[in-house]
Amino acid sequence: MQSEGRKAHWEGIYTSKSENEVSWFQENPAPSLELIAQIGATPASAIIDIGGGASRLVDNLVEQGFEDVTVLDLSETALEAAKARLRDDAGHVHWILADVTVWEPLKAYDIWHDRAAFHFLTGDHDRAAYVARLERALKVGGYAIIATFALDGPEQCSGLPVVRYDPESLGQTLGRSFRLVDTRRHAHATPWGTEQSFQFSVFCHGPSPAPTR
Numbered sequence: 001m002q003s004e005g006r007k008a009h010w011e012g013i014y015t016s017k018s019e020n021e022v023s024w025f026q027e028n029p030a031p032s033l034e035l036i037a038q039i040g041a042t043p044a045s046a047i048i049d050i051g052g053g054a055s056r057l058v059d060n061l062v063e064q065g066f067e068d069v070t071v072l073d074l075s076e077t078a079l080e081a082a083k084a085r086l087r088d089d090a091g092h093v094h095w096i097l098a099d100v101t102v103w104e105p106l107k108a109y110d111i112w113h114d115r116a117a118f119h120f121l122t123g124d125h126d127r128a129a130y131v132a133r134l135e136r137a138l139k140v141g142g143y144a145i146i147a148t149f150a151l152d153g154p155e156q157c158s159g160l161p162v163v164r165y166d167p168e169s170l171g172q173t174l175g176r177s178f179r180l181v182d183t184r185r186h187a188h189a190t191p192w193g194t195e196q197s198f199q200f201s202v203f204c205h206g207p208s209p210a211p212t213r
């Protein structure tokens, strides 16, 4: 899908549905918070939530004292909803309105978090563009926490096809600069009570491997 079509799709979703009318709504983003704590994040850790949308992860991070939090999403409506919810605290957060596949990162982060955005990239070109941004925007020694639908998860979300991953296939897609350090499955309960299988995987960004001759 082209960037404009993708943006129009997500704007359509966020302008027509309220927070708890979307399948991915989480009152408490506990799996993400647990993994962020487990990798040893401190309040000074720079963290970016890719495709953060209107997620409540940012509220929790600000409440826990994280001082350098960025939320990136291509939907202005989603970002505005999160800002309105945070009120004065929104001013302590960096907001980036962009499609991650064409975004030009201006700094490097300690933690890259993505829950349910990467799996919408079904084309090789888009996936390669994502990984190129991940390599540039994540410090060497930093961690990427990426949650996708698991192999037994849904084949579609929000009317769009997704690619389902296990930790190995996700690692292969990210390439040799990323070493899998942790993984867990999570059964997400949608607001209407059905279950979706997610796979959360944590990768450490190592130095780029030397080119082979």
Ligand SMILES: C[S@@+](CC[C@H](N)C(=O)[O-])C[C@H]1O[C@@H](n2cnc3c(N)ncnc32)[C@H](O)[C@@H]1O
Pocket (backbone or CB within 6 Å): 006, 010, 024, 025, 026, 050, 051, 052, 053, 054, 055, 056, 072, 073, 074, 075, 078, 098, 099, 100, 101, 114, 115, 116, 117, 120, 157
């Ligand atoms: C299923 S929602 C998940 C939202 C949030 N991560 C959460 O856990 O509540 C997917 C989000 O990714 C965003 N998104 C999809 N493709 C994107 C892209 N290429 N660049 C940036 N954001 C994207 C959508 O606007 C949407 O907010």
